[in-house]
Amino acid sequence: MLLSLSLGALCVGLVAAVDPLVDVTYTKYQGTALSNGITQWLGVRYAAPPLGNLRFAAPQDPVENSTSSPPSNTSDEDCLFLDVYAPSNATSTSKLPVFFFIQGGGFNTNSNANYNGSGLITASDMNIVVVNFNYRVGPYGFLAAKEVNSTNNGLKDQRKALEWVQKHISKVPKTSPPPSTHSPSPSNSPLTHRSQFGGNPGHVTMGGDSAGAASVNLQLTAYNGRDFHLFHATAAESQSFAAIRTVPECQYQYDNLVIRTGCASSNNTLACLRGLNATFLQSVNINTPFPGAQDAPLYMYGPVLDGGMVSDYTYRAYAEGKFVRVPAIYGDDTNGGTVFTPKNTSTVGEMDTFLKDQFPALTLDQLSTINRLYPKTTEQWPDSGPYWRALSNAYGETRYMCPGLFISSTYFSYNVSGNYNYHWNVIDPVLYAEGYGVTHTIEVNAIWGPSNVNGGAPASYEPGGVNAEIVGVVQGYWTSFVRTYDPNVFRKEWTPVWEEWTGGEGQGEGWRRLMFQTNQTRMETVDAGLQGRCRYLSSIGLALKQ
Template identity: 60%
Template sequence: MLLLATVLLLVEAATAVSPTVRLQYASYEGTALANGVTQWLGLRFAAPPLGNLRFAAPQDPTPEYGVQQADEHGKICLSTAGGPPSNSSDEDCLFLDVYAPSNATRNSKLPVYFFIQGGGFNSNSNPNYNGSGLIMASDYNMIVVNFNYRVGPYGFLASEEVSKGGSINNGLKDQRKASQWVQKYISQFGGDPRHVTMGGASAGAQSVTLHVTAYGGRNDHLFSAVASESQSFPPLRNVSESQFSYNGLAIRAGCASSSDTLACLRNLSATDLQAVNINQPFPGAQQPPLYMYGPTLDYDFISDYTYRAYAQGKFIKVPAIYGDDTNEGTVFAPKNTSSYAESDTFLQNNFPDLTLAQLGKINELYPVEDTPSFPDSSRFWRQVSDVYGEIRYICPGIFVSQQYAKSNIPNWNYRWNVVDPEAAAEGTGVAHTVEVNAIWGPSNVNGNAPASYDPDGVNYPIVPLVQSYWTSFIRSYNPNTYRQRGAPTWEEFSGRNYNRRLMFQTNETEMEGIGRGQQGRCAYLVGIALGLKQ
C-alpha cells in the first residue's frame, strides 16, 4: 500500500496540472485555453475586507465548499473619486488571477512573475491583464500572477484612530498577503516559490520599492528579483501628518459628532463612503493633488523615507530592473498651464513642502524656452511636465540603480523612447508606463495599447524585443540570457557602466549614457528629496 501511494504521488507530480486546483480553503476550476495556457480567474487570497475588516489588515480567506468556477475576474477595488459599487467594482475585491502553461506539472518549478498594478494608490489602473502573452513569449517557461489591492481610504487611510482601531498601509499589506499566497500555493500551479520576480508599474513599481525596503530591508524571501516600471517617489507622510485626510473624510461623512468616528466610518455603506471619497488639498497647498491617499511612514512596514532607505543600504539585495519613459509627466500636468505661477502651483499642490527658493531654482533648471510648443497648449505644459516627470519618476529610478551599483548588485536601467505617432502629435510623447502595453503584449491589456503597437503598427517590432528581455530576466535574473537573436546586450548599471541604460526605440534600441543635463537636474532634485519627504 505504501509503495502504491508513493507511485501515485509520483504520477500525479509528473502529469500536467489539472484545471481543478485544490487549496487548503477552496478548490478552483480554471480554464485551459487553446493557446496552451490555463487561467484561473478571481481566486480569493484574503477574506472580504468588509465590516470590521474595513481599514484593517487583510485576513486569511474563509473556507469555501465545493468546486468554485474560476472563470471570471474578481471585481476591482473602489477608487477615489470613482463611482459606487457596480458590476465591475466593489469593496469586496481581494482577488488574484493565475496564468500557467497547460503542460506544467507540480515538478515544473517554473519562474513566477508577480505583477503589482498601478493607479497612484487611488485606483486599480491595470486590472485583469492577460498573462498569456508573457507566457508564450517565454516559450511556456513561466507563470504570471496579477491581483487587486485596496486603494484610496480603503487601503491607505491613516490617523490616530486608524492606528489604534485598525491598521496602517493596508493596501501594501494586501500586496504582501498576495505574495504570501504565492509562496504557499503557486507550486500547485507548476510554479517555484523560490523563483519569484516582483514587478510593477507606477504605483505598482513604487510598491516594489516599498517591499524591497520594508521593515528596514528585512528579507522574508517573498521574491528573488524585482522589475520596476516608472517607480514613483511621492511624499511620504507619517500618521500625524495624515490626520487631515481622516478628519476631512469623517466630516464629509457626517461622523464628526460620533463618539467613535472610526466605527461610524465602518458602518457606512460603500455607496455612501464613495460619495465623500474625494481628494482634498494637502496642508499648505492651494488645490487638491493628483493623489491624496498613499503609503504612510508608519515606522514599521515603512521605516524611513525611500531615498534614505536606499542610500543607507536598507533594501533587499536582489537582481533588479528599474526604468522610465522619456515624457513621464505629460499625462499628469495640466495641459492649460500657461505661466510659471501655474506651473509652480501644480508642483506645490503635489509636493507641498517645496519652498519658494526651491521653486525658483527648479524654474531656472527647467526654462520654458527649452520646451516644444503644440497648437492646443503653451510651452508651460511641457515645462511643468518635465519637472514632474523627473522629480517623481525618472530621477528616483536613476538614483536607485546607482545604489544597487554601489552595492555590487546586478541591475539594469532603461529609458523607453518608443515614439507613437498619435501621441507625438498630441504632445504627450513617450508617456508614463506606456511600455506596459508592449511587455504584456498589445492584445492582453484590455484594448489600452497604442495602435502603433498592434501587429500591423509601426512599433510592433518593439513588442517581441522587450518581451524577450523581460521574460529572460524573469527566467534567469538576467535580461540577456534569452534575449531576441541579434538584440543588443543590455549592459549592467555598474561601476564600469555607471549612468548607462538601454534606450528602447523601434529598430534603434541601443545603450546610451544619461545626459549631463539630466544628471545635473537629478543631482539637485535628489539633494532636496528628503525635505520633500520622498
Template identity: 55%
Template sequence: MKATAASVALLTAALFPSFGACVNPVVNLTYTSYNGTHLISGITQWLGMRYAAPPLGDLRFQPPQDPSSNDTVQDARKQGKVCLKTGDSPSSTTTAEDCLLIDVYAPSRATIDSKLPVYFFIQGGGFNSNSDPHLNGTGLIEASNHSIVFVTFNYRVGPYGFLTDGDQVTGNNGIRDQRKALQWVKQHITQFGGDPNHVVLGGDSAGAASISLHLIANGGKDEGLFHAAAAESVSFATVLTANQSRYQYDNFAIRLGCAAGNGTGTGHANTSSLACLRSKTAAELQAMNYNIPFPGAAAPPLYMWNPVIDNDLFTDLTYTAFEKGNFIKVPVIFGDDTNGGTVFAPSNTSTLAESNQFLKDQFPYLTLDQLAKLNQLYPNPSNCASGTAGCYWRQLSNVYGEMRYMCPGLYINSMFIRYGINASYAYRWNVEDPDQMARGLGVPHTVEVSAIFGPYNVKGNAPASYYPNGTNAEAVPVVQGYWTSFIRSFDPNSYRLSGTAEWVPWSSRPRQRLRFDAGGNTTMETIDDGLKDRCDYLNSIGPSIRQ
C-alpha cells in the first residue's frame, strides 16, 4: 500500500512535535511530496527532486516545463543521474537525459517560518557538462552555525541545453533550466525553512558565467529571483547569435542522418529534421555529440555549445550589456585563481604559433593584429628554446586564464562601481597546494570550491593540503567565514572569522581585492600596473571577439 502525502505528513508531525510546522523530513510541494533524510549532523537533505518535467520526447530541445503532479510521497534520499555531457560515452550509467533534478540541504531545526538565507549554487562544466554534481552543502551549513539553506541542481548542457536553429528550437534552454530552478526556489523554499526573498546565487566557471548572464537577462530586468551573487572564475567565452550558431544544428542533424527532407528553402530547420532528432535515442545522440571547429578555426574549441544571443533572453554580448549598465544591481563577489589557465592550455604547447592557434580555435574572431598585441603583452616566461616540448605552456595559460576568466571578473567589479553599487567585492585565490605546485599547475581554476564547501564535500576532488592537519587546512574556515557571512548578510565582513582581513569593496582607485594565501592568511592587495594594462586591453577587444 502506498503512503499518501497527507498520511506521511501527519505521521511526521506526530514524530517531530517539537518542530511545530516542521519541514523535516517530508515536504509538501503542492505538485507532490518528498521524503528526505535527517542526518545526525542536525541537517536534513532532500536529493533528486524534480523541479521540471523530464525533457524527453517533444520536450527535447524545448524550454523546461512544470513537473507533473503526483499524490504519493516521492523518495528524495539518493542522488539522481547527471545530465548527458558532450563527449560522454553512449553507454554511461551515471548520466541521463532525464536529469532536471534539485537537491536541498537545510538545518533540521528549521521550520516553514524560519526564513533562512538561501545559497543557490550553479555548477560549472563549460556548458558542455555538469562538472560539480552532488556537491554536499553540509559543510557550509555547519560553518554558518546552521543558519542557511543550500540548493544545487542539474541543468541541460551540450546540444540538449544549447542547440538552436534560430527558429523552432529555442536557444539557451540550459539557462532557462537554471531560471526554472530559481522559480522553483521562489515558490517552494519556505517548505525547507528558506527565505525566497533572500537568495544568493553562487557558481563556479560556467556557473559563474551563468551568474553574469542572469544579471543581464531580459535587459537586466529584476524579476526578484535572487538578491546577491558570488561568482568564482566567471567565464567569458565566444558568444554567437542564434543564426551564427546554426552550423552546429546543421552538422549535428547531418551526423545523425536527419538532413533528409530539409529542403524548404527557408534556411530554417523544418519539422522533418527536428522530428528526426527527437526520434533518436539518447545513445544515438551521444554517439554524435562531439565538438567541431568554429567557422574559421582549425580545431574544435574546448567548449563548443554555449549560450547565444537569441533576441529574447539575451540581446547583447556580455561585455556590452555590462558596459551599458543593463544588469541587475545587487551585492556581488567576483574573483579568480592565480593560475586559471593552466588546466586548459595544452601542456605540450611548444611554439608561439601553437599558442596563437589554440587561442584562435577558442576565439575565432581574434585578428592577426590582436594576436600580435597579445604576444607583446604576454612574453614567454619560460627560459627555453621555442620548439622545446611544453615551452609555451605557461605563456598560453597566462593569456587564456586572464582573457577568459580573471579580466572579465575584474571588469564586472568595475561596472558595478561605475553604476553606483559599492557592495562589489573582488578576490584572488592564491593558496598554493604543494602537489599542484609540483605539477606546474600553480593555483588552478576553481580550486577554491574545495575550500568553500570543505574538502569532504566535493567527492574526493580536494587537494590533500586542504584536509585537517594539511598545510592549507586553515584556509577552509577562513573562506567559509567570508562566504557564509555574504550569504547571510550580503556583506563578507559581518561574520568573518576573527583575525582575518577586512574585505574592502572594489573601487576605481585603488583597485583592490582580497588575496587568500597559503595557511589561511588573507590580505588586501592592489592590482599591479601590468595586470591593469593587460586587462584594459583584453576588455577593449572583448566585444570585437564576441565575448
C-alpha cells in the first residue's frame, strides 16, 4: 500500500496566550490557536524527505529550511511529518506530560492519520501535549533483503520522531538559525523565539493501536531492551503479534518486487528500485503468499529480525526480560478478529487455510489443537459461514488478545509496577446486529473522542448515543495515566479503581483487568476458558515466530 498522506498543512493562525511561532532549530513553524484553548502545529517535518537515495534507507535529520511550503494534502512518499497539539497557554517551562501516539495499519498502511489531539487535552484539563505522526509502511518502511543496507526503517522513523520530541518538545535552542520560508516572525527577529510546545521530554507516554501497539512492543524490546530514555510509560491498544521473519526469509519479497518492476536485469537492483516513479512502484506493490502458504496474507511487509532494532522474537524478548521496564497499559476488544476474517468461511479447511496463510509455520498438530479449542459455534450471524466466528476467535486471540495478556503477566513476573490491562466490551448496536461484535481497535474512537477521528466513530459513541457515556470514562483513565502513570488519580469520581494486574504466565490466580462496558465498567477476572486458550497459544508463539 502507498504511504499515508502527510499529517496536514502548516497553518498561520491567531495569536494565543503565547506566540505560536515555534523555533525547532532547523526551521520555524507557525501554529494555529483554536477557539477551544488549544494550539495545533500541523505538518512539522521531523526527518529528511525519504526520496531518491533515502528510499529504503534509515531516516535522516531534516536540513535547515528543508521545507519551503506546506506538505501536500494527498498521499505522498514524502510523509515524515508530525502534528503537535498543546494548550495555548503552555510555554517552554510548562513541562506538560506528552502523549506520543503511533498509528496502526498492519505496517502496510497508515490507518489513523490526522487524529486530533484536542479531545484528549480537554479531557486532561489542559494538562498534556499530544503528538501523532506518519512513518513509512509497506516496502517503503519494511523492505528487507541482502541488497538493502537498512532494515526496519518504519520503526526507525518512529524512533526518529521520539528523538524529535526529546529535542524540541520544550527545549530552548542555544542558537537560532536563519529565518525559514515557512512563516516569518511577526517581529522579523529570529532570535526572540523559543520552542514553546510546553511538553516535558522526561515524561513521555508512548501509545499506539494495532500495528502501532505492536510498535510499542518493538520499541520496548529494541536493541535487547536497552533503555534510551525516549519514553517513560506505554499505553498499547489492541496490541498485535504478527510473525517476524529474518532478512533471508524476506528475500523473496524483494526478488518479486524487482521482477515485477523490470529491474531484474539491472546491475544494481536497489538503485533501480530507488529510481522508479513512486506511482509505478506502487502499481506493482502487491501481496504474495508467504513460503509454505497457499494465499496472500492480510499483511506481507512487516518488521524483520535483524539482530539490532528487532533483536528477538517478541514472545521470547519479553519472556527473557529484554524489555524496558516502565508503567504500562495493555488491552484488547472482545471480537478482535471479526473484521479480518472471511465472513463466508464455511469449512474447517477454509479456516485452517486462512490461519496458515497468516502464520505459515503452523503445523498440522497445532492446527488440530486450534480446531479443538475453537469449534464451530452454534450461534450464526447474518450472511456468514458456519466457521466464520470460530476462525475470527482463533485469529483474534492468537494475534491480539493473548499477546496482551501474556505481556501483562510477564510484567508481573518481573515486578514491574504500574501494570494495567483492560477488556473493551462496549456493544455498538449496528456492529452487533451485523455479527462483528466489539471490533478491533474500536476503543480509539472513545479514547480520542468521536469528533476527533475523522468521522470514523460509531454513531453510538456520539453525543446522545447509547455509548456516549463511555467516552468520558475512558478519557478519564487514559489522561490520568498519561499525566501520572496511574489511571486512577484523575479518573471520573464515580468510576471503579483500575486495579493493577496480578498473576504471572501460567498462573491462574490474579488475571484481573478492567472491563469497559457502557454503564457497567468494572474489574473482572479473565475467564478460565480464555486463560487456557491463551496459555496454549503463548506456548506455540515462538514456534509461529511471533
